[in-house]
Amino acid sequence: MRRVLEILALLPTMFLLLSCEGNDPTPGPGPDPGKEDVLTPPEEVKSANVFVVDMFSTLEDDGDFFAMRDVASATQHIAGQSGKRPLIYMFDRADFKVGKSHPLNKLSYTANIYQLFAQHEPTSADVTKGTAMATQYPVNLYDGLAEDGAYMSGLKISAPLTTTTPVCIYTSRISSLDQMKQIYDAKSMKLLNDGVIVALVDNAIKAEVVKYVEQTMSLRAATYGSGDTKLDLLVVVPPAYVCRSIESGKTANLPYYRVSIEKWLWE
Amino acid sequence: MKRILLVIASLCLLCVSDLYAQKTVTLRVMSMNIRQGGEYAGNKSEPYSELINKYQPDVVALQEVDYKTTRNGKRDWLNEVAMQTGMFPYFCKSITYQGGGFGTALLSKYPFYKCEKTIFSHKDTREDRSTGWIYVQLPCGESVRVGVVHLSLETSQLTIQHFASINKAFFAEDTTTPSLLIGDYNAANGSDAINYVKNKWQDVIPDLGFTIPTSGPTTQLDYVMGYPKGAWTCTSHEVIAREDMSDHCFIVADVQITIE
Numbered sequence: 001m002r003r004v005l006e007i008l009a010l011l012p013t014m015f016l017l018l019s020c021e022g023n024d025p026t027p028g029p030g031p032d033p034g035k036e037d038v039l040t041p042p043e044e045v046k047s048a049n050v051f052v053v054d055m056f057s058t059l060e061d062d063g064d065f066f067a068m069r070d071v072a073s074a075t076q077h078i079a080g081q082s083g084k085r086p087l088i089y090m091f092d093r094a095d096f097k098v099g100k101s102h103p104l105n106k107l108s109y110t111a112n113i114y115q116l117f118a119q120h121e122p123t124s125a126d127v128t129k130g131t132a133m134a135t136q137y138p139v140n141l142y143d144g145l146a147e148d149g150a151y152m153s154g155l156k157i158s159a160p161l162t163t164t165t166p167v168c169i170y171t172s173r174i175s176s177l178d179q180m181k182q183i184y185d186a187k188s189m190k191l192l193n194d195g196v197i198v199a200l201v202d203n204a205i206k207a208e209v210v211k212y213v214e215q216t217m218s219l220r221a222a223t224y225g226s227g228d229t230k231l232d233l234l235v236v237v238p239p240a241y242v243c244r245s246i247e248s249g250k251t252a253n254l255p256y257y258r259v260s261i262e263k264w265l266w267e
Numbered sequence: 268m269k270r271i272l273l274v275i276a277s278l279c280l281l282c283v284s285d286l287y288a289q290k291t292v293t294l295r296v297m298s299m300n301i302r303q304g305g306e307y308a309g310n311k312s313e314p315y316s317e318l319i320n321k322y323q324p325d326v327v328a329l330q331e332v333d334y335k336t337t338r339n340g341k342r343d344w345l346n347e348v349a350m351q352t353g354m355f356p357y358f359c360k361s362i363t364y365q366g367g368g369f370g371t372a373l374l375s376k377y378p379f380y381k382c383e384k385t386i387f388s389h390k391d392t393r394e395d396r397s398t399g400w401i402y403v404q405l406p407c408g409e410s411v412r413v414g415v416v417h418l419s420l421e422t423s424q425l426t427i428q429h430f431a432s433i434n435k436a437f438f439a440e441d442t443t444t445p446s447l448l449i450g451d452y453n454a455a456n457g458s459d460a461i462n463y464v465k466n467k468w469q470d471v472i473p474d475l476g477f478t479i480p481t482s483g484p485t486t487q488l489d490y491v492m493g494y495p496k497g498a499w500t501c502t503s504h505e506v507i508a509r510e511d512m513s514d515h516c517f518i519v520a521d522v523q524i525t526i527e
Contacts, residue, residue: 096378099353109346117378125406128378144380146404153380
């Protein structure tokens with residue numbers, strides 16, 4: 001009985017401790033009194049300040065992209081680019097199986113590229129879903145986060161615009177608004193300055209994610225998708241950048257989306 | 268009444284156990300100074316991959332790695348090993364060498380979501396040296412940071428200066444993630460340099476023994492250091508002497524940390 005009373009005496013402290021947990025202030029989707037209006041970019045496009053990202057995806061989340069497609073076609077696509085080459089190529093999904101060589105390794109070896117696997121989910125002892133990232137440009141930084149269900153990885157590259165411009169291009173798979181909130185909490189400063197996200201978002205939550213990006217994060221968002229696909233392409237850019245176009249294309253049996261982004265505002 | 272008290276007591280105990288939940292993270296690491304891009308094995312990748320596959324480590328810290336140099340036939344040695352082992356590679360170039368690169372590298376069994384590097388450059392050293400580290404989330408859900416190091420050897424003072432610069436870069440933005448820094452410290456146990464390292468880091472395998480030369484080791488230059496100090500334990504280790512692969516013995520160790 002004495003032990004029970006001791007535990008009972010501890011109860012108020014326990015409840016106090018527990019009630020403190022989980023009360024961390026997280027920005028809600030409502031208007032932020034501190035946020036600045038995002039300036040409107042000019043209609044005229046300065047092509048010298050445009051860079052391109054190629055995202056290979058079926059937008060259907062229908063399994064490993066390279067399970068039924070040849071990595072050699074991807075290699076040919078990369079090798080065949082001329083003029084303004086894409087800054088980054090992404091392949092979704094390109095799942096990783098523990099102990100098996102990832103398609104990125106072969107791609108990197110044959111196409112002479114730098115690589116990063118961006119995981120979408122907690123690391124598994126078997127298969128981890130993710131997006132393969134590849135670039136021919138030297139990488140200044142491999143950045144990312146893996147926190148509480150939110151995953152995002154990116155490559156910081158000096159983009160050859162009118163002035164060499166460092167830009168960190170991230171990818172992620174957004175399947176809940178909470179993930180976007182966690183990304184904002186962890187990377188808000190980078191995303192406001194030189195962070196660009198080219199991600200895939202669940203069609204069903206696209207509208208609320210875009211609203212959150214624009215209203216709370218004070219960033220620019222663009223999406224691409226027909227509504228019939230399970231996923232849409234989501235492009236998030238800082239106020240000084242604008243997504244000019246997203247065009248679909250195909251190399252062999254590899255469907256891809258070419259995202260053109262312009263840095264329009266210079267200090 | 269008794270039943271209600273019991274339920275409340277059980278709830279309290281559950282809460283207490285949740286607050287003090289502990290998780291033990293275990294990983295197998297390897298250190299391999301492959302000597303001049305693997306020159307003892309004809310700069311081939313296969314012998315090293317076979318050894319890695321035999322031990323199945325979670326992370327391998329490699330030193331003296333060539334990237335497309337003349338002497339290795341312009342091959343991407345690290346990527347070859349990555350393909351042969353099914354691991355993810357991260358190359359940290361120290362210097363441009365023979366038309367390619369020379370430096371340190373990491374291989375990870377699991378994806379890494381972030382990686383960084385720092386390069387030590389000093390007028391009194393014969394070459395620049397890179398230190399790189401990766402962040403890996405393990406299947407248990409916990410993240411660890413594992414780095415590779417190859418310290419300067421010209422003077423003890425320079426070795427210490429080099430490590431001080433690594434500490435500065437390594438802890439600039441993160442002092443909380445459990446970390447390992449593995450590789451060739453180019454300093455004997457008990458030296459001023461290793462004593463300096465141990466100010467902040469824990470020698471995770473204090474009874475490792477000698478690691479060089481492979482023909483009959485007489486000195487320890489290779490270490491597995493852990494942070495936070497005192498939190499890591501080594502459950503087993505092996506020093507692998509392969510005269511056909513390097514002048515340094517390789518280290519394989521199972522290490523653990525308990526995270527609250």
